Amino acid sequence: MSTVNTKSQYLDVLQIFRGIAALMVVVHHSVGSLKFYHKIDSPLLSFIGAVGKYGVDFFFVLSGFIIVYTAHFKYNDPNAFRDYVKNRLIRIYVPYLPIGVFMLLLYTVIPSFSNGSRDLSVLTSLTLIPHGNPALSVAWTLSFELCFYLLFSVSFFSRKIWNYLVLVWVVSVLLFNYTSLHSLTFLNNPFIQVLLSPYNIEFVLGYLLALIIIKGIKINKLLGLLFVFFAFAVFGYLKFYNLQVFSFSINLVFAAAVFGMIYIAIVYFNKKINKKALMMMIGNATYSIYLIHNPLQMIVLRFYPKITTSVSLILALFLVLFLSSLMGYCYYLVFEKRAINFVKSKPLN
Structure with a gap:
């Protein structure tokens, strides 16, 4: 066993994974719109859409790993905590707010734009503080990100306390999810619901993975690959037959598979990838794609010609994936990247 004292030279493969996770979520929401607008009822399409939902779980494991891993090499910086808080808040809010505010105004002016009826929280839409439904539907995941960022900030003062x-x-x-505690009225609070959600276990898996990588713990490649294959096979079986061993069990099996996949990729397949490669470009623009894709796919599929064949169905999905990636990348280049750099360049008073 050896401890890593210097940051790994390349983590480009994680950008590829981020891109894959984003496209999974795009497919998930697109399938929902295809069912709603085109009344398509296909078991295969439903299964593909259901699997796409786990792109969120993919993101959470990745996020937990990246935050903990990068922080490890910055703890000794005199302004580590301040920079951490500043960078995390800028990273979340600067790209989100224009789209979040736009969707809030859009649903206020044209309520029928939404596929379904749901009460919107202005507070959550503007701040991501858990209080209700955000106007941008995918923004619920950002509340979980912020929760993890907040708790992890403790590590900048004491890593022992954080552990x-x-x-x-x-x-x-x-205890909250698998005992009778969840029925207690005083725990039925939006903040508590986020803080004690089982999704947080996926961030913790990312944290544990970062520790394993940092400490240089080596697992045999073949065993690692077999674990990943087995975990994905179990996930596929459980999802196909919709078998929940316990609440959130399918999510955790998928998260375990992602855990192994990230480990194998970093330890055994870590290499420089051309930044102009398609999946690297999508990976770099992942957050923008994630933010922009849902309203975009709703518009595209709402006005897409009536789907009557498998070919037109496949074309519709590819069109949504292409436009989501293209518009997301444009938003990333034109706004996200520049705006984040601009805000970061402003000194804190």
Whole structure:
């Protein structure tokens, strides 16, 4: 066993994974719109759409890993905590707010634009503070990101306390979700619901993976590959037959498969990837694609010609994936990248 003292030279493969996760979510929402607007009822399409939902779980494991791994090499910086908080808030809010505010105004002026009826929270839409439904539907995941960022900030003051906090957090999540505690009225609060959601276990898996990589723990490649294959096979079986061993079990099996896949990729397939490669470009623009894709795919599929054949169905999905990637990349280049750099360049008073 050896401890990593210097940051890994390349983590480009993680950008590829981020891109894959984003496209999974695009497919998930597109399938929902195809069912709503075109009344397509296909078991295969439904299964593909259902699997796409787990792109969110993919994101959470990745996010937990990236945050913990990158922070490890910055703890000794005198302004580490300040920079961490500043960078995380800028990274979340600067790209989100224009789209979040736009969707809030759009649903206020044209309520029928939404595929379904749901009460919107202005507070959550503008701040991501858990209080209700955000106007931009995918923004619920950002509340979980912020929750993890907030708790992880403790590590900048004491990594020992942070480690104990993780243990308490996981135990609390398990007790809340798998005992009668969840029925207690005082725990039925939006903040508590986010804090004690089982989704947080996926961030913790990312945290544990970062520790394994940092400490240089080596697992045999063949065993690692077999684990990943087995975990994905179990996930596919459970999802296909819709078998829940316990609540959130399918998500956790998928997260375990992603955990192994990230480990194998970093340890055994870590290499420089051309930044102009398609999946690298999509990976770099992942957040913008994630933010922009849902309203975009709703518009595209709402006005798409009536789908009557498998070919037109496949073309519709490819069109949505292409436009989501293209418009997301444009938003990334024109606004996200420049705006983040501009805000970061402003000194804190």
